[in-house]
Amino acid sequence: MSVWEGLTGQEESVAALRSAAESTDGTGGMTHSWLITGPPGSGRSNVAAAFAAALVGNGPDDDHTLRLITAGTHPDVARLTTQRVIITIDEIRQLVTSSHFSPSVGRYRVMIVEDADRMTERTSNLLLKALEEPPERTVWILCAPSEADLLPTIRSRVRSVRLRVPGIESVADLIVARTGVDRVLATDAARQAQSHIGMAQRLATSEDARDRRRRTLTTVLAIRSVGDAVNAAAALLAVADEDAKAITLERDAEERDAALRSLGVQPGGTVPPALRSQLRVLEEDQKRRATRSLRDGLDRILVDVSSLYRDLLLLGLGAPTEPVNLAIRHELDRALPSVPPAAALEVLDAIATARQRIGANVAALLALEALLVTIARAVR
Known part of the structure; x- marks a missing residue:
């Protein structure tokens, strides 16, 4: 199986990366630093892994190499991905240090930084130094939603590949x-x-995931007053919390069990005092990941609400476009008289503001209440 298989809707980008990976004389545009951009869900990390496999593997059909990279066990590929809110400077420092190692089995040593937009300016500047003077056979692959999410000095030192939204x-x-x-x-x-x-x-x-999405849309469509908005904000925060826990709880339990086994502690056994500090580090990491998961859950809710008012806007304008929420078309038609296009636009702007506020660490409940009060005032 080809390492490029399954990269849905990215033919142009794959062709550019494939040409670079297969180039031996410099004509394919190969360079030491790459930036793969695209909207969430476009497959940035999968494209980066496939490109890395093409660079270090034995041809485009070497799917064994791709499996090793995906599992994080290939000796020539370091993959930094974070479940936290930000990528720390220590994580980048460690990656920069390992970038100076020579490749052991392939042509290159490949360093992948997923969610590179989660670096602070100080952390980005540390990475910049590595991009300015990379070792001869080291290739950096950064992933981010857009070029604007990185420092201009970093953007000037990478070759960009933009992914599209697949159909x-x-x-x-x-x-x-x-x-x-x-x-x-x-x-x-x-x-x-x-x-x-x-x-x-x-x-x-997941039926649970579909149910949470339905509850989100139903809750928002039922808002008619400021009181409704305040109650709905609490309900949506609870939905986001449920969604985050559904993603993290099972993984957290598996990690804790694995850590206990590695420390020689039997299931249900008492953790010796000398080992408790190691478990504390794991628990702190899991708390940071829970914060990230909750924030991601809130963002998914806001994206769903945005799709709702985008549908109402286009239906109100008579645009010949199929609604995102086609499954609740009858509810959209019922809500349409109460949400004229101007009101839908006002709500979409308020959603963008809410996403910015949550990203800036404004209390999630306050950000949701402000958004939903805007909806209550905008609808007739």
Whole structure:
């Protein structure tokens, strides 16, 4: 199987990366630093892993190398991904140090930084020094939603590859191939996720995820007063918390069990005092990841609410576009008289503001209340 297989809707980008990976005389545009950008769900990390496999593997059909990279066990590929809110300077410092090691089995040593937009300016400047003077056979691959998310000095030292949003049918094809779910369900999930591959797969395979999304839309459509808005804010925060816990609780338990086994502690046994500090470090990491998961859950809710008012705006304007929320078309038609296009635009602006506020560490409940009060005042 080719390492490029499954990169849905990214033919142009794959062609550019493939040409660079296969180039031996410099004509394919190979360079030491790359930036892969694209909206959430476009497959940035998957494209980066496939490119790394093409660089260090034995040809485009070496899917064994890709599996090693995905598992984080390939000796020539270091992959930095974070479940925290930010990438720390110590993580980048460690990656920069290892970038000076020579490749052991492939042509290159590849350093992948996922979510590079989560670096602070100080951390970015440390990475910049590594990009300015990289070792001869080291390749850096950064991933971010857009070029604007990184410092201009970093952007000037990388070759950018922009990913596009894959089509609904392409995402549905991928989900059916991966999971075997019903084609209609896969298509509905791809549409509701707005072609975000990871979220589409989750909606297609989890009734709980679909139920949480339905509750979000139903709660927002029922807002008619400021009181409704305040109550809805608390309800949506609870939905986001449920979503975050559904993602993290099982993984946290598995990590704790694995840590206890590695320390020689039997299941249900007492942890010796000398080992408790090591478990504390794990628990602190899990708390940081829970913060990130909650914030991501809130963002998913805001994206869903945005899709709702985007549908109402386009329907109000008579645009010949299929709604994202086609499954609740009758509810959209019922709400349409109460949400004229000007009101829908006002709500969409308020959603963008709420996302910015949550990203800036404003209390999530306050940000949601401000947004939902705007909705209460905008609808007739």
